[in-house]
Amino acid sequence: MPVQYPFAAVVGCDLDAGLDDMGLALVLTTISPEIGGVLVRGEKGTAKSTTVRGLAAVLPPIDVVAGDRFSSDPRDRAPLSPDGPFAADAPVETRPVRLVELPVGATEDRVIGSLHLERALSAGQVEYEPGLLARAHRGILYVDEVNLLHDHLVDLLLDAAAMGRVSVERDGVSVEHAARFVLIGTMNPEEGELRPQLLDRFGLTVEVAAPRDAALRAEVVRRRMAYDADPDDFAAAYADAEAALTARVVAAQELVGQVELTDSALLAIAELCAAFDVDGLRADIVTARAAVAHAAWEGRDRVTREDVRRAATLSLPHRRRRNPFDAPGLDEDLLDDLLGDDEPEGPDPDGPDDDPEPPGGGQDPVDQPASAEDGPEPSGGGTPAPTTERAGAPYRARLLTVRGLGAGTAGRRSRAVTASGRRTGAAPLGSGGGLHLVETLRTAAGRQAGRDRVDARVALRPGDLRGAVREGREANLVLFCVDASGSMAARKRMGQVKTAVLSLLLDAYRRRDKVGLITFRGDRADLALPPTRSVDVAARRLEELPAGGRTPLAEGLLEAAHVLDRERRRDPRLRPLLVVVTDGRATGGPDAVARSRQAAAYVASLGITSVVVDGESGPLRLGLAVALAEHLGAEHLPVAEVSAEVLTGVARSARGGRAA
Structure with missing residues (x-):
């Protein structure tokens, strides 16, 4: 078995220098598993998986009942194990804590266990075959790319972690066993987010990024190269540091049950959670448990202000989000103001160090957004400069689906x-x-004819x-092809269009789709965002999208065809949905109208399900988007009807008319 990269060798997990947020969160949840696990979010190549895999090696070994498939604790008088009951003098064995990795493609049977097929089919015996949750009992369950795991499996994991047991009722099997484990998930936000409901179920969340300091980056490379050259010698060099970590974890696990959480500390936690406007009471409970664990880690028998502060920075940021496009984070200045000091202190002899508020209410004038009421600025030659309209609040969008029956990754959009x-x-x-x-x-x-049968079986x-x-x-690839020309910018039309697209992006987020964004204006089309599962990035690109210039409709459609062809080669099972947002005008280049019709016919020949969201508004309409939809073989959808509420209202009116 290869030597694991030491936990203590990861930059940021140095015990003498103090653990960084990721190292501390992992340690706290092993000291107090009731915290509810850790979600680590960060860009690729930031040692997320390496750190988690190294954690198991610094945890103290555990005693288990010998031969028990469910790792029962010998000190437990009534272990919840299908292999029990056990005699009082049952043999005991000591083994390291297990790190069980759950693959993203695992089935529900593999996770919770199921009927032992070989025994059932060969001997007619109904026997339970344990799953990964049974193996992870009293250990660590690690899910890399947890954001790509199907929602019903994530729900199952989090419920098991919260309840401490698993109940299996299927295929003639009725089993319940203990499943207390530390759940750790890692993810790259660029591949898509977790639903807010699931994000809240993780006890602690940390954001990691590669260091920007050149010396730290060089040290990371130096250690990795040393490990690759000789893993055994590298691990030996950190043996003392690993042993020190283990000793400190053991001491904290023994002390955590004796730490006092005073009424004042509990009240401070409640005030923090209320001030940061978190939903429910899970944040209060997790913060209290994390503060107690932090006090034990620091060797204290009483929770202090610093313990509450450190716990809050790990347990609250991801619970403050109000919609999927809000960036997680915590205002640490507000946190310090709310916590105050443990004891009153005199004034700072150096005086206040707060920076004076800059002009404009604290916002740098350079960064102030342009008002939606501002008109286009004139540029050289009198040509209007591109304007940037802001989107309004997103609404619940109507469901758009791909035709036919697919066989792609499980999701919430099209039949499959x-x-x-x-x-x-x-x-x-x-x-x-x-x-x-x-x-x-x-x-x-x-x-059965000609087969050897035993006892008439x-x-x-x-x-x-x-x-x-x-x-x-299934989930789909939703490719937005957005007209950003001058005709769309007229009469503030782009603000309405951006709101509709933002609403469709929010719908794609909830349905776990992959999204891409193409824009066209002037004389070209640009792939503003290659297909990704990070709709946050798509929303930011949409918000920054300027409008103005001519309408190269043909270029936009051909670029969409090119992108979809490339993605089909990468993943043939991922069926696309093309959403063209335009008023249908074509003014870019010679023969613009004829070229746009040819491009639409070409896209239609590819058999792609398309929707034309018509951005034209006002009493005088040319109906060009309707004609474009006919050439594409697409559904025509006025921008005002993207909202699901509008569709519901139309249906209700139709029913009312029939009733009358």
Whole structure:
């Protein structure tokens, strides 16, 4: 087995210099697993996985009942283990804490366990085969790229972590076993976010980024190269530091139950959570547990102001978000003001050090947003300069789907054959829908002639196995092709368009889609955002989008076709949905109208599901977007009807008219 990169060797996990946020959060949740785990968010290449994998090595070993598949604690008088009960003098073995990694593509059966197929089919015995949660009991369950894990699995993990047990009721199996583990998830926000409801379920969250200091970066490279050259010698060099970490964790685990959380400290935590406007009371509970664990880590038997502060910086930032496009964070100046001091102190002899507020209410005039009422500034030659309209508050958008039945990654948009969902049939096992026992036995029953049978039992062969075919929903690639020309900027039309696109982006976020953004204006089309699962970035690019100039509609459509062709080659299962946002005018270059029709016909020939969101408004309309939709074979959707509430209102009016 290869030597693991030491936890103490990760820059930021130096015990003498003090742990950084990531190292501290990981240590605190191992001292007090009731905190609820850690979510580590950061760009790729920031040692997230390396740090988590090194954590298990510094944790003290545990005693387990020998032979028990569920790692029961010998000191537990009534362990929740299907392998029990155990005798009082049952043998005990000591082993290291396990780090169990859960693959993103794991099935629910693999996670919680299921019927042991081999025993059931060969001997007719109903026996439970434990899953990854059973193996992770009293250890660490690590999910890399947790944001790509299907929501129902994340819910299952978080429920098990909160309850401390798993109940399995399926395929004739009824089992309950203990599952107390430290849940750690890592993710790159560029690949998409977790839903706010799931984000809140993680006890602590930290943001990591590569250091910008050249000396620190050089030290990271130096250590990594030394490890790659000789892992054994490198690990030996950090053996003492690892032992010191282990000793301190052991001491903190023994002390944590004796730490006093005073009424004043608890009140301070409650005031913080109320002041930062977090939802529910989970933040209060997690912050209190983290503060107690931090006090134990520092060797104190009483929670102090510093313990509350450190706990709050880890437990509150991700709970302050109000919509998916808000960046997580915490105003630490406000945090310090709310906490105050443990004891009154005299005035600072050096006087106040607060910076005077800059003109303009504290906002640098250079960074002040342009008013939506400001008109275009004239530039050289009298040509209007591009303007930047801001989007309004997003609303709930109507559901746009891809035609037909797909087979892509599970999501919430278009119909598809998936591993979970409504059972619609059966197919040879391997379709991903789980074993279909009735269809397996029915298939085998028709093939019994010529088979050796024992005691009149049905003789099964591998070819008899049938899996359930299930229909659910898939995620899609939603490519926005947005007209940013002067005609769209007229009469503040772009603000309405941006609000509609922002609402559709929010819908894509909730449905776990991949999104891309193409803009066209002047004489060219630009891929403003290559397809990604980070709709936050798409929202920022949309907000910064200027408008003005001619309308190169053909260039926009051809660029969309090029991007979709490239993405289809990368992932043929990811079906695209093209959303063209325009008023349908084509004024860019010679023969603009004819070229736009040819481009639309070409896109239509690719068989891509398209929607034209018509940005034209006002009493006088040319209907050019309607014609474009006909050439594309696309649905035509006026921008005012993107809202799901508008669609509901139309349906209600239609029903009312029929009733009358």
